[in-house]
Amino acid sequence: MYNQISASLNEFIDNKLSLDAGQKKTLRKKQKLTLSDSLKKGHWTSNLCLIASNLAKINPQDVASALIPILESQSEIAKVELAGPGFINIFLTREAFLAQLDNAHDDPSYFLNSSDTSKEKIQIEFVSANPTGPLHVGHGRGAAYGDAIGRILERLGHEVSREYYVNDAGRQIDILACSIFLRKFECFDGDQFPDSAYKGSYILDIADAIEINIGITQAEKESLIKDLPDENEEIIDALIKRIKINYSDTWSTIRDFGLDFVIRSIREDLTKFKVVFDNWFFESSLGELSDKKSEISKALAKVQKDHAYEKNGAIWLESSKFGDDKDRVIIREDGRGTYLSADLAYHRNKLDRGFDTIINVWGADHHGYIKRIEATIEAMGYSKKQMQVQLVQFANLFEDGSKVKMSTRSGNFYTLKKLIDDIGPDASRFYYLSKQADQHLDFDIGIARSNSKDNLYYYIQYAHARISSVEKKFLELGKTLPEKFNDAKFENCDELLQIALNAQFIVKSSGESLQPHLIVYYLKDIAQNFHQFYNNVNILNADEEHKNNIMRTLIIVKSVIASSLDLLGIEPLESM
RNA sequence: GCGCCUGUAGCUCAGCUGGAUAGAGCAACGGUUUUCUAAACCGUGGGUCAGGAGUUCGAAUCUCUUCAGGCGCGCCA
Structure with a gap:
């Protein structure tokens, strides 16, 4: 009935109204046929007369008196009323009303017209948490959201691919490997363990799990932690450097093992949460800048040619020419790439895979990054309209009315796994999705767990x-x-x-x-x-x-x- | 300072591509079980939609502005 009434309304606009072409176009676009929110207002409601009267500066009743007989002549329509400021309320016959339900039940796309079901290839990249520790409850919201929009878009007929971008290169992974190394060989007494290393108990689990034949002597330990800098971040960088130089084989063993261990546990948690990815994309697969044939080198070379310059020894992308607030460094003074350079190559890779739309689900704290990546995409010669960024705000956990404290630094945080074990994947997903994603969510575990009527x-x-x-x-x-x-x-x-x-x-x-x-x-x-x-x-x-x-x-x-x-x-x- | 987001009932929030009397749950108070699951239902009270100005036949919704709160502004990722 929806399509049938729509067609009648459009035909009415085209043939029975004295409006110019532009007005008709506006009218067709602005008029809405909706299910009435109460049966007192019939089954279907149209605002066509209101909009038309506005455009043509005539009385809505005059439009209605021409339209109503046309609709009422249809056998499925019992009566049509003009109501309120100028709405048209359409009452179907009982047979027509019930037939809609049988039809919609048999065909899940019964009320969607052909333009709604045009197939697009859509990629959704979400979660993408750094593989340096278990997922926490903040990641859970992004996981539930990304997966849900994937399911919805699939229902609408689109082809959806879910992807996890794994930042397996860069400094945090070094910190991870370093933290495991320090625990494995017990280089520090418990309370001396550096604050800038990962202190979570999972590091101990990994250290226990890894089998390494060689050990290091007490003297070696002492020299490793001797004369460290004062500042936190410098301590960890110094340690990384020393371990890499002196124990390069052990380092890569630990690094690879740790990374694999963390990624596997992330994947397990997500599976428990019923979130399954079609593709895990590793940042490392983009290759090294030092390799001129690597994907990252090629991507950078392309933008560098036309849209970059050198300043203070670094290479800058002219992102401000493409809508960003300022230009951005893509190659550092010391020759290493920035995070943006890897992301640039990654987005080029994604766009080249032939998706009509790519959706990036990001934590809301990354909103300042949107303009930058849009500019990067434009600079590479793609349209930023192909990419859509969806922000997901943090979720605050409450229990018994008080906020659950979380400290990532100390490794003392509420993990997604714990939440799932606690209230189950379904209730978790439900509450994660109960509020618009880009707004703060207060998630009360007590209520989600309870059998009370406020659940x-x-x-x-x-x-x-x-x-x-x-x-x-x-x-x-x-x-x-x-x-x-x-x-x-x-x-x-x-x-x-x-x-x-x-x-x-x-x-x-x-x-x-x-x-x-x-x-x-x-x-x-x-x-x-x-x-x-x-x-x-x-x-x-x-x-x-x-x-x-x-x-x-x-x-x-x-x-x-x-x-x-x-x-x-x-x-x-x-x-x- | 600049940018993004938010402000609706005591609390948590819907409604925001302008439309018919501003909704729901919880909390408060009062009812409903010889009957299919009472984790339910019914009723009562509760609002200057943060304040102000503007656009419109019509504004919680759009524009401007003030106030209050959150977040972001690295050769970090």
């Missing part, structure tokens, strides 16, 4: 479980579940069905805006309406002639809840 997650699951239970009992009576609505006049289901119809529109707008929280709120809405219905209608004891439509309603609501939860990566519960 919204269970409120929704309970609706699904209740329907499952009724279905089971219905089948136990030896009946079969209906596959269509019949023509019964029973209308108690209609409010609930009207909401069920909205599912496809919610998925569409949540995909277009990349906002999964719209689905969370929709789930709350439909669950609430179901619970009301359940309390009002004694389902299994209802009149036989009504029972068909009631059961059909429940099947549809259950399927809408299940498929909406699926978009969030959550398994519906059959019983509670």
